Amino acid sequence: MSERPDFDPSTLVIHSNRSYEMQSNSILFPIHQTATYIHESVGVTKGYGYSRGANPTVNALEQAIAAIENTATALCFRSGMSAIHTLCMAILKAGDHVILSDVIYGGTMRLFHQVLGNFGIEYSYVDTSSAGPAEAAIKPNTRLIFLESPANPTLKISDIRGVSEVAHKHENILVAVDNTFLTPLLQDCLALGADVSMLSTTKYIDGHNATIGGSLATNDEKLVERLRLVRKTIGSIQTPFDSWLALQGIKTLPARLDVHCSHAKQIAAWLEAHPRVAKVNYPGLDSFPQKALAASQQKDFGGMLSFELDASTEDSLRFMNALKLCTCAESLGSVETLATNPATASHCDLTREAREALGISDRLIRLSVGLEAPKDLIADFEQAFAVVFGSKA
Numbered sequence: 001m002s003e004r005p006d007f008d009p010s011t012l013v014i015h016s017n018r019s020y021e022m023q024s025n026s027i028l029f030p031i032h033q034t035a036t037y038i039h040e041s042v043g044v045t046k047g048y049g050y051s052r053g054a055n056p057t058v059n060a061l062e063q064a065i066a067a068i069e070n071t072a073t074a075l076c077f078r079s080g081m082s083a084i085h086t087l088c089m090a091i092l093k094a095g096d097h098v099i100l101s102d103v104i105y106g107g108t109m110r111l112f113h114q115v116l117g118n119f120g121i122e123y124s125y126v127d128t129s130s131a132g133p134a135e136a137a138i139k140p141n142t143r144l145i146f147l148e149s150p151a152n153p154t155l156k157i158s159d160i161r162g163v164s165e166v167a168h169k170h171e172n173i174l175v176a177v178d179n180t181f182l183t184p185l186l187q188d189c190l191a192l193g194a195d196v197s198m199l200s201t202t203k204y205i206d207g208h209n210a211t212i213g214g215s216l217a218t219n220d221e222k223l224v225e226r227l228r229l230v231r232k233t234i235g236s237i238q239t240p241f242d243s244w245l246a247l248q249g250i251k252t253l254p255a256r257l258d259v260h261c262s263h264a265k266q267i268a269a270w271l272e273a274h275p276r277v278a279k280v281n282y283p284g285l286d287s288f289p290q291k292a293l294a295a296s297q298q299k300d301f302g303g304m305l306s307f308e309l310d311a312s313t314e315d316s317l318r319f320m321n322a323l324k325l326c327t328c329a330e331s332l333g334s335v336e337t338l339a340t341n342p343a344t345a346s347h348c349d350l351t352r353e354a355r356e357a358l359g360i361s362d363r364l365i366r367l368s369v370g371l372e373a374p375k376d377l378i379a380d381f382e383q384a385f386a387v388v389f390g391s392k393a
C-alpha cells in the first residue's frame, strides 16, 4: 500500500482507496462496481471506458458463458428479455418479418404483441417441430426465425437442424434459439446450425434464484459487434453485481445439470405411473411423442417437465396449494423444486382457446425439478394427493 498522501480530508475520502492494479490475490474475481475507468493519459485505457459499454466483471461472466457456448465471446444482458430485445433491435427494422415457435415463453410473445408490433415488426407463430411449416412460412421480408426448444411449458421440441437448413437457403435469415431450458451443455444450438444461442441466465446459469439476466452467443463476429453497439446504445448490459453472482452459479452448472436430469427422470417416471396423473410431458419418457427428435439434438432431457392430474382444474390447483416442499413460484432452473400453473402465470395473457390449441390446459402444472432428494419430493406429492383425493389417491 502506498503512503497516505498529504491531502485535506475532503480530498482523502475521495482518493484514499484509489488503486490502479489488483492488489489482493483474492480467489474470486472482484466485483468491478464502477461507472467509469481512469484514462492513464488522455485516450489511453485498459480497454474499458464506461460500464454501459463493458465492465470487467460482466466480461468475466461472458467468458464463462463463451466457454460453454464454444464461441470466442458472449454478451450478457440485464435480463433474458433484454437479450431478446437487443437482438431484435440489432437486426430488425420496420417491415421485417419474424417467425416464432408456436409454443414459446409468454414474455417473448408479449415483446412482439405489445412492443415490437408497434414498430412495424411483423411476426407469425409457426409449428417448428419440423422444417416444412417453417419453410412454408418464410416471406421475402423474413429476417429472423426465433425458436424455443424444449418450449415452455409443454416441452415441445423444435427441429433446430432442419429449420436452420431451410432458413440458410436464404441469405438474410438468422436463426436464434432460446436455449434456456437446457443450456449449451445439454444442447449445442450453434453446432446444430443456429446462428445465435440465447439464454435467460436467471435460470440454470445462476441456478440459485439470485439474479435476473440473459446472454447471447454467436460465431458471427459482425453480429457480435452490432449487438455490442446496440447494447451500449440502449443500455441493456448486465450489472457487475449480478454478473458476479451468476459467475459463482455457473461454476457448478455441469454438476447441477447432471442431478437435475437424473431427478427429473425419476419424478417423471413416478408421476406417469401414478393413477391420479393423466399425462406427463417429459422428453425423456417413451410416451413423449417427440422423444426421438429430442434425443437427436440434446445430450440429455433436462430438469423441466409438466403434467396434468386426472382431476378438475380446481382440484389441480388444490393439489398445488397442498405442496409443502415444492415451492409455488415462477421461474425455473434453481436448486429448489418450483411448481407453476402456466395458465395463471407465464401464459395468462393468452385466451383459454389459444392456450388449449397449444396443449396448455388450465390444469397443467409445470415443474422445475430441483436438487432435493427425489424421495422427499415424492413424499410431498403423496401428501398433496392425499389432501385432495383422501384415501382414494
Ligand SMILES: *Cc1c(COP(=O)(O)O)cnc(C)c1O
Binding pocket: 079, 080, 081, 082, 105, 107, 148, 152, 178, 180, 181, 200, 201, 202, 203, 212, 213, 214, 332
Ligand atoms: C425466463 C425465460 C425467459 C426470460 O428471461 P428473463 O431473465 O426472465 O428476462 C425467456 N425464455 C425462457 C424460456 C425463459 O424461461
